[in-house]
Each structure stands twice: as structure tokens, then as C-alpha cells.
Amino acid sequence: MSKETEIVRIKNPQSIPLVEIPVMEYADFKAKILGLLHEDSNHCVNYFAFRQDSDLQLTACIADDSKGDIALLSHKIQVQQRPTLESLTQYHFPLHIFEREITENHGIVFTGHPWSKPVRYSHDRVDQNQEINNYPFYSIKSEELHEVGVGPIHAGVIEPGHFRFICNGETVLHLEIQLGWQHRGIENLFLQRKKLMQRNLLAENIAGDTAVGHSLAFAQLMESLGGIQVSTQLHLERSIALELERIAIHVGDISALCVDVAYNLGASVFSVLRTGIINFTQQWCGNRLGKSMIRTGGTHYRFTPELKDKLLVGLEDFEKRFIEMSHYTYKLPSVENRFDNIGIVTTKQAHLIGSVGMAARMTNVRRDIRETHPFAGFSVHPYEAIVLERGDVFARFLLRRKELKKSIAWIRQALKMLDFENQVPEPPIKEINMMPSAFAVSLTESWRGEICHCAVTDENGKLAAYKIKDPSMHNWKSLELSLRNLEISDFPINNRSYNLSYCGHDL
Amino acid sequence: MISEIKIIAHNGKQFISDVTKAAVPAPFRGKPEITGTLVDEEALAEICPTGAIQTKPVRIDLGKCAFCGECALAFPAKIRFTNHHKISTNDRNSLIIHENDFSEIEVNPEKIKSEIRSVFNRSLKLRQVSAGGDNSAEWELGASGNPNFDMGRFGIEFVASPRHADGIVITGPISENMAEALQVCYDAVPAPKIIILCGTDAISGGLFADSPAVDRSFLEKYPIDLYIPGNPPHPLTIINGILDLVRGKKH
Numbered sequence: 001m002s003k004e005t006e007i008v009r010i011k012n013p014q015s016i017p018l019v020e021i022p023v024m025e026y027a028d029f030k031a032k033i034l035g036l037l038h039e040d041s042n043h044c045v046n047y048f049a050f051r052q053d054s055d056l057q058l059t060a061c062i063a064d065d066s067k068g069d070i071a072l073l074s075h076k077i078q079v080q081q082r083p084t085l086e087s088l089t090q091y092h093f094p095l096h097i098f099e100r101e102i103t104e105n106h107g108i109v110f111t112g113h114p115w116s117k118p119v120r121y122s123h124d125r126v127d128q129n130q131e132i133n134n135y136p137f138y139s140i141k142s143e144e145l146h147e148v149g150v151g152p153i154h155a156g157v158i159e160p161g162h163f164r165f166i167c168n169g170e171t172v173l174h175l176e177i178q179l180g181w182q183h184r185g186i187e188n189l190f191l192q193r194k195k196l197m198q199r200n201l202l203a204e205n206i207a208g209d210t211a212v213g214h215s216l217a218f219a220q221l222m223e224s225l226g227g228i229q230v231s232t233q234l235h236l237e238r239s240i241a242l243e244l245e246r247i248a249i250h251v252g253d254i255s256a257l258c259v260d261v262a263y264n265l266g267a268s269v270f271s272v273l274r275t276g277i278i279n280f281t282q283q284w285c286g287n288r289l290g291k292s293m294i295r296t297g298g299t300h301y302r303f304t305p306e307l308k309d310k311l312l313v314g315l316e317d318f319e320k321r322f323i324e325m326s327h328y329t330y331k332l333p334s335v336e337n338r339f340d341n342i343g344i345v346t347t348k349q350a351h352l353i354g355s356v357g358m359a360a361r362m363t364n365v366r367r368d369i370r371e372t373h374p375f376a377g378f379s380v381h382p383y384e385a386i387v388l389e390r391g392d393v394f395a396r397f398l399l400r401r402k403e404l405k406k407s408i409a410w411i412r413q414a415l416k417m418l419d420f421e422n423q424v425p426e427p428p429i430k431e432i433n434m435m436p437s438a439f440a441v442s443l444t445e446s447w448r449g450e451i452c453h454c455a456v457t458d459e460n461g462k463l464a465a466y467k468i469k470d471p472s473m474h475n476w477k478s479l480e481l482s483l484r485n486l487e488i489s490d491f492p493i494n495n496r497s498y499n500l501s502y503c504g505h506d507l
Numbered sequence: 508m509i510s511e512i513k514i515i516a517h518n519g520k521q522f523i524s525d526v527t528k529a530a531v532p533a534p535f536r537g538k539p540e541i542t543g544t545l546v547d548e549e550a551l552a553e554i555c556p557t558g559a560i561q562t563k564p565v566r567i568d569l570g571k572c573a574f575c576g577e578c579a580l581a582f583p584a585k586i587r588f589t590n591h592h593k594i595s596t597n598d599r600n601s602l603i604i605h606e607n608d609f610s611e612i613e614v615n616p617e618k619i620k621s622e623i624r625s626v627f628n629r630s631l632k633l634r635q636v637s638a639g640g641d642n643s644a645e646w647e648l649g650a651s652g653n654p655n656f657d658m659g660r661f662g663i664e665f666v667a668s669p670r671h672a673d674g675i676v677i678t679g680p681i682s683e684n685m686a687e688a689l690q691v692c693y694d695a696v697p698a699p700k701i702i703i704l705c706g707t708d709a710i711s712g713g714l715f716a717d718s719p720a721v722d723r724s725f726l727e728k729y730p731i732d733l734y735i736p737g738n739p740p741h742p743l744t745i746i747n748g749i750l751d752l753v754r755g756k757k758h
Contacts, residue, residue, distance in 0.1 A: 156667070300580055325514055
């Protein structure tokens with residue numbers, strides 16, 4: 001059989017019968033995965049294990065950015081045997097996080113994995129002897145080096161995680177980030193909760209700052225499993241909500257960057273600008289973060305002509321004030337001095353670690369699901385990704401500025417395409433009949449990067465597995481690398497310039 | 508310099524001059540009201556994804572409510588979410604809304620520890636601890652100090668170290684992995700000290716109340732000084748709640 005006929009390919013989002021996913025011998029599985037991932041246009045969006053009777057099915061979802069589809073392939077192993085498998089991380093590093101997760105959750109040992117440490121110390125981890133509070137951090141024995149430990153509780157109003165620096169004087173040689181403090185067992189709760197609405201609410205609360213991104217991934221997944229089509233109007237409305245979320249967080253992050261370089265005017269103005277956007281989201285759905293906005297199969301909060309008028313006026317005012325302030329910030333020598341050439345991650349490094357979303361695009365790696373695997377409104381009105389080259393804090397600032405302006409332009413176009421005359425109520429669906437024995441994948445591009453939700457159903461059409469991947473899973477590694485050879489005092493601004501998710505990672 | 512003055516002029520005055528009187532426009536979901544209308548109570552309770560609705564008679568526990576509004580959308584004659592945002596209290600029981608009860612949710616002065624108002628009424632420094640939170644309540648706590656809401660004008664601020672703090676604000680359902688760090692942090696705060704629970708997840712565990720990855724034993728050891736409900740709470744709910752606690756009605 002030729003290579004192409006064996007690998008099944010699906011679109012985003014799509015469900016297929018489980019039996020259609022080819023099950024291969026591990027040697028074949030390895031050869032196929034590595035063959036695919038050898039191409040830069042392919043990357044692994046999810047790779048996890050789920051129970052199938054007494055078997056454990058390892059399934060990899062490899063997205064092809066040039067063709068816009070997702071290849072699925074799998075390998076089955078007997079749970080009882082707990083076999084050891086050869087680690088693929090040694091050949092393709094971005095798989096490190098997925099293999100670590102499989103080891104933690106299912107006890108499968110990957111031989112040759114460079115560093116098989118727990119991802120998040122989940123409560124149902126196989127090895128209960130490992131405890132988060134005495135995790136053995138990487139250390140270097142030397143009289144000249146010292147270690148600095150930060151966390152889990154940090155100095156600001158942010159989430160917990162531990163950062164361990166190994167420094168030579170003020171210079172950081174190595175940074176290790178260990179997470180897991182936010183773990184609240186959300187993937188298992190998706191199975192425990194039986195009602196669609198309960199699961200929808202869980203999706204909204206995976207990461208509150210990405211409520212729209214995650215709940216949209218969830219809704220698309222359920223609609224695909226239930227064979228539900230939503231209107232073009234709703235597709236556009238959902239993407240408008242997603243872009244508003246992006247604008248709000250990007251401008252808030254720029255404000256935070258100004259705080260970290262002690263530029264108070266910028267900090268205040270950008271912060272105030274964010275308030276305007278999230279208050280609009282509140283006028284739309286009643287919640288400043290867009291919780292309750294996205295529901296399966298429909299919406300309670302239709303985008304009305306009145307909202308359209310308000311948004312157009314609001315965006316014009318926002319854009320004017322934003323451009324004025326950001327242009328001034330951009331030119332300010334005291335700001336530039338703190339942004340320029342700080343925390344560089346090269347294109348080569350980003351490819352090596354498999355960065356996604358903003359962390360990829362800031363260093364010339366073109367990865368944007370809106371462009372390559374269009375979903376919701378982006379399949380109606382296309383979006384073209386913005387890519388920058390420098391990979392430093394300045395690039396992360398500039399990318400936000402450019403993406404923000406582009407999102408505003410996209411929203412304006414989408415607003416023109418809304419058809420209010422033929423708009424009908426499209427109430428959310430209460431329960432759906434999910435395709436039995438199926439596998440489903442849904443991708444969205446949130447402000448941080450690609451979100452991937454996967455679901456597996458059993459023969460009765462009940463949820464058998466639910467897997468969430470937040471872009472932060474890949475991108476924390478990028479933050480670690482950005483700190484090398486910098487002064488430790490540059491950590492806060494680097495951390496801010498990424499603004500990665502702890503709860504999205506810890507689940 | 509001139510450019511900066513222009514920017515300031517173009518952005519105008521943004522701060523809310525009187526946070527105690529500011530209103531949040533509909534469809535913001537604040538305090539719900541329950542009428543005496545007869546409905547299928549079982550169906551109503553069934554709708555609530557977090558089990559916040561009790562029946563016979565119908566009650567809503569705002570400590571458990573995710574403010575999704577699904578109940579009001581399905582039974583508009585029975586339940587209505589008002590835009591009333593002042594819903595913080597120090598009395599857990601007053602978070603339970605009863606039928607035909609349109610009274611305000613308030614801080615009960617009799618339940619306040621005696622030293623709170625005398626010590627903290629002009630300056631309250633807080634240490635925030637996120638323990639399994641989804642970063643939304645944390646976000647709104649941060650927004651409470653921004654130029655719009657400016658909580659700092661009342662002397663209420665977040666500080667970097669528990670040693671500098673007068674109390675802790677907990678967000679999230681308290682994950683098992685954070686339980687020890689939370690205890691260490693609380694122990695490091697000098698007395699007298701307060702505990703504020705911010706957000707539905709913190710007050711009852713919310714969506715995660717029955718997750719085995721959550722450990723809420725910390726809360727059984729200490730009295731709670733303020734409950735701030737919401738998913739996440741609005742900055743005005745946060746500020747007014749804390750002001751009512753440390754200063755009373757007359758700010």
C-alpha cells in the first residue's frame with residue numbers, strides 16, 4: 001500500500017469513525033509520523049492516548065498547513081503490559097510534551113526521552129510517589145553559579161507556577177519552568193458531567209482570558225460530532241467575538257509591557273482602551289470576558305444592528321487613540337531600549353521546539369490556524385497571517401500592534417458581510433446525539449495561538465475521552481529559551497511579552 | 508512632551524468618580540430576582556449547570572452560581588438577572604436568593620471582626636493567591652486597580668509579599684497542588700489578617716466543587732471575612748465589597 005492511502009486526513013473541524021483511523025505497528029507509526037513532521041509545513045497539533053477496552057490507543061493529529069488538513073494515525077498497545085516504546089522526541093523535539101503527558105497519565109515509558117518529567121502532576125497520575133512540592137529541579141554543581149527560585153506564588157496578581165533560574169552573577173544560564181499548581185482535573189470533568197451545557201461551561205472556564213477561543217473550539221467539536229450546521233451569520237458573529245477577545249488582550253498586554261518598563265502614560269492609556277473593548281463584549285453577552293457568548297448550535301446573544309453601529313463607532317475611536325499612543329510608545333527611546341534585542345528566540349529555535357501562534361509568528365514561523373485551517377468566520381472571509389522576523393520583546397510588542405489593527409480591519413469587513421435582514425433566532429441546542437465510536441478534532445486560533453480540542457465517543461455515542469491542548473503547552477519552552485544569557489532582571493518583561501497561560505497548561 | 512499632553516487630552520477623563528454609585532449596563536448579570544410564579548421547579552433546577560438552584564421554594568445560591576443566565580433565559584417569568592452589581596457580603600447565607608426577596612445583599616456589620624474597621628479602614632494591602640483559578644477573577648482584580656476603577660485611591664492595593672499584606676484574596680477552587688503554598692502564604696501574613704474569597708470557584712468550588720483534584724480543607728480552618736460572587740466578579744462588585752467591609756456604608 002502506498003504511504004498516502006494509509007493515512008486518513010480530515011478537515012478542521014471534523015469527526016470520523018474511529019475504525020477509519022489506521023492502526024499501525026509502532027515502527028510504522030514512528031516512520032509515518034517522523035516522515036510527516038520532517039516537512040516544516042506539518043506540525044503535531046495533538047498526540048494523546050485513550051482507552052479502548054483493554055487497549056490504549058495512541059493517536060497523533062498532524063496538521064498540514066499547506067493543504068489545510070489534519071492527518072490521523074494511531075498505534076494500539078495492551079494496557080496491562082505497560083510496554084516501553086521508543087521515544088520520538090529524540091527525533092522531533094516538539095513531541096516532548098505529549099510523550100511526557102502520556103507517561104504521566106498512562107504509565108507508558110518512552111525510552112530515550114531526553115527529560116521525561118511530569119507535565120502537571122495531575123491528581124490521577126500513575127506515579128503517585130512524585131509530588132509537586134518536591135520536584136527535583138535541574139541543577140548545575142559549581143561554586144560560581146547560584147540558583148534563584150520564584151513561585152509558585154508570584155509577586156503580582158497572576159497565576160502560580162515555579163521558575164528556577166541558574167545564574168552566573170546577573171546572567172541567566174538556564175531557566176526551568178515547572179507547572180501544575182493550577183491543575184483542577186478539567187479533562188476528567190468533561191467525562192463526569194453528562195449535560196452539554198455543563199461541558200460548555202467547563203470549556204469557558206479552561207482559561208478565562210481565552211473564554212471565546214476555548215468555548216468556540218468546544219462548540220465546533222460538538223457540532224461536528226452531532227452533525228449540526230450553523231448559519232454563516234453565526235460563523236461571522238463567533239469570529240467577531242474571537243477577534244474582540246484578541247484586541248482586548250493584546251492591548252492589555254501592551255499596557256502591561258509599559259508597566260514593566262515604567263512608562264506610565266502608555267500603561268494607563270492602553271489599559272483604558274482595553275476597558276472599552278471588554279465593556280462592549282459585556283453589552284453584547286453580559287460578561288466582560290465573553291463567557292456565555294458561545295453555545296453549541298446557536299447563541300442566546302445575537303449580534304444586532306444596534307450592536308453593529310456601536311461597535312463601528314467604538315472601533316473608530318479605539319483605533320484613533322490606539323494608533324496615536326502606540327506610535328508614540330514605539331518611538332520612545334526609553335521604551336525601545338528596554339524592548340530591543342531582549343529575549344530573542346530565533347526561527348531555528350522556534351521550529352525546533354514547535355512554537356505556535358504569536359510565539360511562532362514573532363520569529364518568522366508562519367503558523368496561524370485562521371489562515372491555514374480556516375474555521376468559523378475565517379472560512380467566510382479569509383485572514384492573512386502577519387509574520388515578523390526579530391523574535392525579541394520588541395517583535396512581540398510590534399506583532400500585537402499589527403495584529404490588533406488587522407483584527408479591526410477584519411471585523412469591519414465581517415460586519416459588512418452580516419445579513420441582518422435574513423437573520424433568524426438560532427437558539428443553542430440543548431442536547432446532541434453524538435456520532436458513536438467517533439474521533440473528532442477542532443482547532444481555533446486564539447490570541448495566544450492554536451487551541452486543539454479532541455473528543456472520542458464510545459459505541460453508544462457517549463463521550464469516552466476529551467483532550468484539550470492550549471498553545472501554552474508548546475510556548476512555555478520558548479519563554480525558557482528567551483531568557484538565556486539575559487540579565488535576570490529582564491525576566492518580568494519577557495514573561496509579560498509572552499503572557500502564557502498557567503491554567504490552560506495545567507487543566 | 509506636547510505629544511503626551513495631546514494624548515492625555517484625547518483620552519479625556521476615564522476614571523469613575525464615584526464607584527459607589529456607578530451602574531453597569533444590561534445585559535450584565537448581577538443579582539437575580541425570583542418571583543412567586545409557579546413553574547416546573549424540577550425542570551428549572553435541572554437547567555442549572557452548577558446545581559446552584561434549590562427547589563420548594565426556589566432559591567439560588569450566588570456562591571455556586573456561574574452567572575451563565577441559562578435559568579432566566581428558560582424561565583423568564585420566574586427568574587430575572589438584574590444589573591445590580593453590589594452583591595458582596597461577609598454572610599454566606601445572604602448569598603442565597605429567595606422568592607420575592609428583593610432586599611439588597613449587604614455586609615453585616617455585626618459579623619465583622621472588631622479590629623477590621625479600626626485597623627484597615629484607610630489602608631488595606633492584600634496578597635492575591637490564585638489556586639486553580641481560570642485567570643478571569645485574577646484579571647478583574649487587576650482591572651480594579653486600573654485607571655477606570657482605581658481602587659488604589661481608597662488605600663486598597665495588592666502587594667508583592669504576604670509579609671507586607673493585611674490579608675489574602677483567594678481565587679479559584681483551591682487545587683490540591685496549591686493547598687500547601689496557600690497555607691504557607693497565609694501563615695506568612697502578620698495578624699490581624701483577613702481572608703477574601705473572590706469568584707464563584709473560590710466561594711464554593713463552583714464548577715470544580717466535586718473534582719478530586721481540588722482540596723478545600725484550608726477554608727474549614729478560618730472564618731471568611733468577605734465573599735465576592737461572580738464568574739468573574741465585576742470590578743465594581745470587588746471594590747464596593749471591600750469598601751463596605753473596611754469602611755461601612757459611609758465611605
